[in-house]
Amino acid sequence: MSVTERKTRPHGDARRRTVLTVATELFSQRGYNAVSIADVAKEAGLSQAGLLHHFPTKRALLLAVLQERDRGGDAPTPHGVDFLQAFTDALRHNDATPQLVQLFALLSAESISEDHPAHEWFVERYDTLVAELTAEVAAAVDPDKLPAGIDAETLARWIIALADGLRTQALLSPESFVRADSVEAFLAVLRPYLRAEDSEDPGTVGIPDGY
Known part of the structure; x- marks a missing residue:
């Protein structure tokens, strides 16, 4: 790395962070489709050419925002x-x-369209989340205790769907309830189905402070 690169990189990193912050705010307010590169550049105090130096396309900017958020x-x-x-x-x-919650809600809904630049990112993310949560539910729950027709993947998808659906309700009515508390209460319902070593601890799946 040259002396010039060492001197300019911190400044470049700061500009990149500024662009990501501005893009996050604009995308969360308007969605992806209603925001242009010119909009982001103006709010970030850059020329379009200056912004494109850090993010060569609007799609690249969107994916950087999602990766930073996640x-x-x-x-x-x-x-x-x-x-x-x-x-x-x-x-x-x-x-x-x-x-950030609003950003994710808007973009995940927009990305249902297959031509949306974040479509594949969200498909892959949900596939990964379902697989990961299914494995962890299977590790926590005794399959012999579950009702017929219910398995670890079904429970994992219910938990994800609950979190997503409550996210929308909380964004529309933020003072009416706490999303995490509601998901937490659902997990407490699973206590009778836990493996013996987990169900013996009454505080394992409950509503402890900060959970």
Whole structure:
């Protein structure tokens, strides 16, 4: 790396972060289709050429926004019942930033169209989430205790659908209820179906503080 690159990169990184922040705000307010590169550049205080230096296309900008929003930390991944608790923790954390929740709601709905630039990203994300949550539900729940016709994948899809549907309701009426509390209450209903080692601990799937 040259001296010039070392000197200019921090400034370039700051501009990139500014663009992502502005794009997140605009996409969350208007959706993807109603926002232009010119809109983002103007709000970010850049020329269109300056913005395109960091994000060569509007599609690239959108995917960068989604990846930034979905970026995880380096903490160890919990498993089984602990994963379900972490899932609700994540909802509570996300809901503390309504703008990002609204962004995800708008873009996930828009991306149902196959020609939307985020369509494949959302399809892959939901496929991954269903597979991951199915595995963790299977680790937590005793299949012999479940009602006929209900399996780990069914429960995983219910949990995801509940979180998504409540997200829309919470965005429309933010003062009426807390999404994480409702998902948490549903998980508490699963206690009778947990494996013996998990069901013995009454606090494992409940409504502990911060969950």
